[in-house]
Amino acid sequence: MRFDVITLFPEMFAALSGPGITGRAFKQQLWELGLWNPRDFTHDVHRTVDDRPYGGGPGMVMLADPLEQAVEAARAQRPQSAPVMLMSPTGKRFDQAMAERLLHGGGAILVCGRYEGVDQRFIERCVSDEVSMGDFVLSGGEIPAMAIMDSVIRLLPGALNDADSAKQDSFNESLTGLLDSPHYTRPENYKEQMVPSELLSGHHAKIAVWRRQQSLALTWRRRPDLLRRAREAGLLSKADEKFLATLGATPD
Ligand SMILES: C[S@@+](CC[C@H](N)C(=O)[O-])C[C@H]1O[C@@H](n2cnc3c(N)ncnc32)[C@H](O)[C@@H]1O
Known part of the structure; x- marks a missing residue:
């Protein structure tokens, strides 16, 4: 099981590799984590990852190119092909059936948006699924990505002390x-x-x-x-x- 996460805030993911069930499973090497910061795939002195929206309006939009390069770098590290899932309030509501599919598929590349969202052309070129946590808006995709990972990791054989407890959930x-x-x-x-x-x-x-x-x-x-x-x-x-x-x- 491997998750690769494209995020401007990789430090947030220490919450999963540290305490609790997900952290213990990480130490037991039941799952692997790759963290990819789009800033590391920029080529200007300011390491720019966003710009103003065409057509005007408030906020900023994440640039397509650093995101695409980060996804490509993540893909190259994975033994098998994986879905590229963009966290988005406009996506399909995440549920237990999706968690079980990810469990059997060996994980995913999860893309965390920030600001107003990401350039649509990145979505069309690289994203296989858009996934929502529910009908509310968060400031970034990191918490949804962590929620998805937690829901899958706890299903891994050996992750829970009592294997039967997930069955009763x-x-x-x-x-x-x-x-x-x-x-x-x-x-x-x-x-x-x-x-x-x-x-x-x-x-x-x-x-x-x-x-x-x-x-x-x-x-x-x-x-x-x-x-x-x-x-x-x-x-x-x-x-x-x-x-x-x-x-x-x-x-x-
Ligand atoms: C402030 S939100 C952008 C919201 C977007 N302008 C809209 O109204 O649909 C910034 C990022 O947070 C993440 N996000 C926010 N709410 C989410 C939700 N309910 N489910 C999944 N991701 C969410 C997405 O990655 C999104 O690109």
Whole structure:
């Protein structure tokens, strides 16, 4: 697994190679990181990476050429071809299915925009996918790139202490595609709020049913689109449908 990141702020990525699960996986050499600063591919004394937009208007636009050269340099370091993904609020919303595709594809080259964005000709020449974190605007693509990398790295075999924990997470399409159920830990009684009795029963089958029903109910309330998808993919059992019917959540 290798990520190459094109960024004006390579120092931000220490957040992934240092602490936590991604940092431990980095030290175990489960993934590699290449950082490419477009400034290193400029040829003027000011190391210019941006200029004013044609047609006028506020802000600056990232120049195509330093970005293209950085992508080419990154490509040359990779053992296999990889998607070139531009972080952009106008792109396709990133999701768990994309994370799983990157996991199986061995990573990606991630391009982080700044200012008003990047010259469209760079996108047309070099970018295979434009990816958004959601319907909001950040000041740069570095945080989206880190979010993408984290979502993939934690799926790498050996990255999590307990390999089963990623399987139980929300959006795991190969299993349920549902939202995760609520979690509780000690104490049993926290300010008069008790842990649900099912979780204290020690009865594994009962606990599994409780968790499944909580997942179904939460997904129905908050993300009916995911419930519909799980139905269409044949991931819901007869028992699931029976439970959903008690909530009034029958198929359309
Ligand atoms: C200030 S934004 C530019 C926003 C752009 N003018 C627009 O309105 O679509 C600067 C850079 O941050 C990154 N960015 C901002 N919001 C993002 C989001 N929701 N998802 C992915 N990248 C984002 C992109 O790389 C973008 O080029």
